[in-house]
Amino acid sequence: MPANKAWTLASRPQAAVSEDNFKLVESPLPAPRESEVLVKNLWLSLDPYMRGRMSDAKSYVKGVEIGEVMVGQTVGEVLESRIPAFKAGDKVLTQLGWQLFGTTKDPIKIENTKLPLSYYLGCLGMPGMTAYFGLKEIGQPKAGETVVVSAASGAVGSVVGQLAKLWGCRAVGIAGGKAKCDFVAKELGFDACIDYKAGNLMRDLQAACPKGADVYFENVGGEILDAVLRVMNPYSRIIVCGMVSQYSASEAYGVKQLRQVLVNRIRMQGMIVFDWRDRYGEALKALAGYLAQGKLKYRESVLEGIENAPQGLIALLKGGNFGKQLVKLA
Amino acid sequence: MPANKAWTLASRPQAAVSEDNFKLVESPLPAPRESEVLVKNLWLSLDPYMRGRMSDAKSYVKGVEIGEVMVGQTVGEVLESRIPAFKAGDKVLTQLGWQLFGTTKDPIKIENTKLPLSYYLGCLGMPGMTAYFGLKEIGQPKAGETVVVSAASGAVGSVVGQLAKLWGCRAVGIAGGKAKCDFVAKELGFDACIDYKAGNLMRDLQAACPKGADVYFENVGGEILDAVLRVMNPYSRIIVCGMVSQYSASEAYGVKQLRQVLVNRIRMQGMIVFDWRDRYGEALKALAGYLAQGKLKYRESVLEGIENAPQGLIALLKGGNFGKQLVKLA
Numbered sequence: 168m169p170a171n172k173a174w175t176l177a178s179r180p181q182a183a184v185s186e187d188n189f190k191l192v193e194s195p196l197p198a199p200r201e202s203e204v205l206v207k208n209l210w211l212s213l214d215p216y217m218r219g220r221m222s223d224a225k226s227y228v229k230g231v232e233i234g235e236v237m238v239g240q241t242v243g244e245v246l247e248s249r250i251p252a253f254k255a256g257d258k259v260l261t262q263l264g265w266q267l268f269g270t271t272k273d274p275i276k277i278e279n280t281k282l283p284l285s286y287y288l289g290c291l292g293m294p295g296m297t298a299y300f301g302l303k304e305i306g307q308p309k310a311g312e313t314v315v316v317s318a319a320s321g322a323v324g325s326v327v328g329q330l331a332k333l334w335g336c337r338a339v340g341i342a343g344g345k346a347k348c349d350f351v352a353k354e355l356g357f358d359a360c361i362d363y364k365a366g367n368l369m370r371d372l373q374a375a376c377p378k379g380a381d382v383y384f385e386n387v388g389g390e391i392l393d394a395v396l397r398v399m400n401p402y403s404r405i406i407v408c409g410m411v412s413q414y415s416a417s418e419a420y421g422v423k424q425l426r427q428v429l430v431n432r433i434r435m436q437g438m439i440v441f442d443w444r445d446r447y448g449e450a451l452k453a454l455a456g457y458l459a460q461g462k463l464k465y466r467e468s469v470l471e472g473i474e475n476a477p478q479g480l481i482a483l484l485k486g487g488n489f490g491k492q493l494v495k496l497a
Numbered sequence: 498m499p500a501n502k503a504w505t506l507a508s509r510p511q512a513a514v515s516e517d518n519f520k521l522v523e524s525p526l527p528a529p530r531e532s533e534v535l536v537k538n539l540w541l542s543l544d545p546y547m548r549g550r551m552s553d554a555k556s557y558v559k560g561v562e563i564g565e566v567m568v569g570q571t572v573g574e575v576l577e578s579r580i581p582a583f584k585a586g587d588k589v590l591t592q593l594g595w596q597l598f599g600t601t602k603d604p605i606k607i608e609n610t611k612l613p614l615s616y617y618l619g620c621l622g623m624p625g626m627t628a629y630f631g632l633k634e635i636g637q638p639k640a641g642e643t644v645v646v647s648a649a650s651g652a653v654g655s656v657v658g659q660l661a662k663l664w665g666c667r668a669v670g671i672a673g674g675k676a677k678c679d680f681v682a683k684e685l686g687f688d689a690c691i692d693y694k695a696g697n698l699m700r701d702l703q704a705a706c707p708k709g710a711d712v713y714f715e716n717v718g719g720e721i722l723d724a725v726l727r728v729m730n731p732y733s734r735i736i737v738c739g740m741v742s743q744y745s746a747s748e749a750y751g752v753k754q755l756r757q758v759l760v761n762r763i764r765m766q767g768m769i770v771f772d773w774r775d776r777y778g779e780a781l782k783a784l785a786g787y788l789a790q791g792k793l794k795y796r797e798s799v800l801e802g803i804e805n806a807p808q809g810l811i812a813l814l815k816g817g818n819f820g821k822q823l824v825k826l827a
Contacts, residue, residue: 437764
């Protein structure tokens with residue numbers, strides 16, 4: 168039987184994350200206790216929120232302690248079960264983190280295994296739920312309105328824009344580089360996608376939003392937020408889902424256009440998807456339906472092997488991924 | 498019959514407003530046309546929003562043109578009426594601006610003249626309505642919660658904090674200088690008032706909000722917003738009513754703590770009181786009731802004579818007023 172391998176937090180990053188912040192630790196395979204299952208992880212999800220957990224700053228959940236296994240959502244297969252409702256071979260969604268094997272008391276069974284298992288970490292997982300509830304409940308888009316979303320080729324952003332289109336809106340993405348923008352506009356079917364690296368963000372935003380923006384789904388913060396604030400319409404809504412540009416910044420960017428919130432009566436609201444956990448079933452049904460009908464496209468960026476997880480997160484935090492970032496563990 | 502005197506906009510301020518931006522113009526008394534009344538203004542209200550109207554930047558209403566009379570709400574007495582429902586001697590609320598006399602098609606009759614007429618420019622006027630609807634509808638305070646308000650000795654802030662107390666909340670004010678803070682805490686009955694000029698804003702805020710803040714009624718923006726963001730609780734609400742610190746700034750302050758909006762799922766919303774105009778009667782009844790019962794205290798700062806209006810606005814924009822700023826015109 169192989170030994171377990173796990174990435175632990177070795178030190179807290181001061182600004183950008185580096186490989187030094189992680190330590191790969193080997194250990195014997197754990198044995199499941201009463202009411203636990205032993206799981207072999209197949210897929211690990213890498214997500215921007217992980218940067219926050221590496222810090223000890225106050226946040227909505229506790230950070231990872233030095234020496235603890237890095238947190239993360241995983242999809243795996245049950246090897247051994249001491250929970251009556253589970254058996255070996257079951258596919259499960261867990262929070263086992265950056266490791267090959269683990270035991271848990273609360274696996275979630277994946278009933279429908281027709282869709283790729285990795286989708287439960289992306290468009291059918293937390294990113295998909297985030298896109299669905301953030302846009303629907305905070306954004307409250309009406310047909311004919313313009314929805315802008317940053318990090319538009321990412322796991323959340325790509326779903327936001329496609330839902331906006333499905334719900335009758337104009338969808339405008341913001342992404343970094345021509346390849347991502349082409350994918351967003353041509354493959355995903357957004358009405359436009361702005362390359363923030365091209366140097367004409369404000370002008371391009373104005374051109375892409377001839378009637379202004381009614382909803383902005385914010386994943387990045389910083390300068391992009393300042394620019395989008397200038398095209399927001401009266402009574403528009405901003406979903407603050409992430410501020411990835413700020414997570415590794417040693418000094419926070421100062422947002423100068425908040426006066427627009429006053430002038431245009433903007434409603435700006437922070438969201439964490441856990442707040443809708445009682446309604447995940449509703450989103451799962453809708454998103455799986457759109458996928459089955461071919462109305463929701465989805466792109467993954469896969470790294471092979473647990474050894475590459477730190478590099479994957481580092482690249483993700485710099486915008487280096489293209490689609491939902493995963494690590495294939497087995 | 499005396500001639501009219503009116504302050505017109507002579508030039509647009511680049512940063513801080515100066516007396517050069519205004520010009521006092523004399524003209525013959527206007528005659529009311531069909532469906533108009535001629536009004537002698539008794540009181541002129543000075544308000545921070547006037548700074549915005551002096552600019553030609555896009556805002557929620559059109560700015561004042563060069564050569565036009567400065568906008569402003571006034572209380573006056575009808576001298577001559579060509580509207581059947583009005584007669585000479587009626588007291589009216591109008592938008593006649595910075596002048597001694599004027600004609601208008603849409604005066605609002607003040608039915609209850611037992612309370613001081615000037616109150617209809619303050620606690621019973623736009624500032625009172627702003628406090629009432631902003632706090633009630635956007636702030637949605639629950640008994641036991643902590644409500645923080647900036648510019649706490651001002652026309653809006655003083656009503657916000659007293660309503661918060663009447664509605665069962667802890668009220669914490671922020672104001673500039675010991676005299677204002679003493680007034681807010683001792684006369685108006687707030688639980689605490691922080692002097693932002695004392696140099697310990699963050700520490701004083703933390704001490705005054707031992708359970709954090711659930712509602713922040715924002716009148717000033719800038720550094721004070723950054724500080725208050727750091728004490729906001731999960732699911733807290735920010736009413737963005739004004740950003741007076743920013744109106745005359747040549748460069749906007751960059752707000753660095755917006756990440757708190759995400760981490761604490763804060764809802765931040767801009768407001769303009771006009772959006773509740775259909776419900777002004779509700780607020781008027783509530784506020785007049787509290788005043789009659791001695792539960793709502795109110796302070797005015799009165800300048801005598803139209804000649805002093807520019808100086809009054811300049812001082813107001815620097816926080817130099819103490820209570821609702823008025824100009825007594827007759």
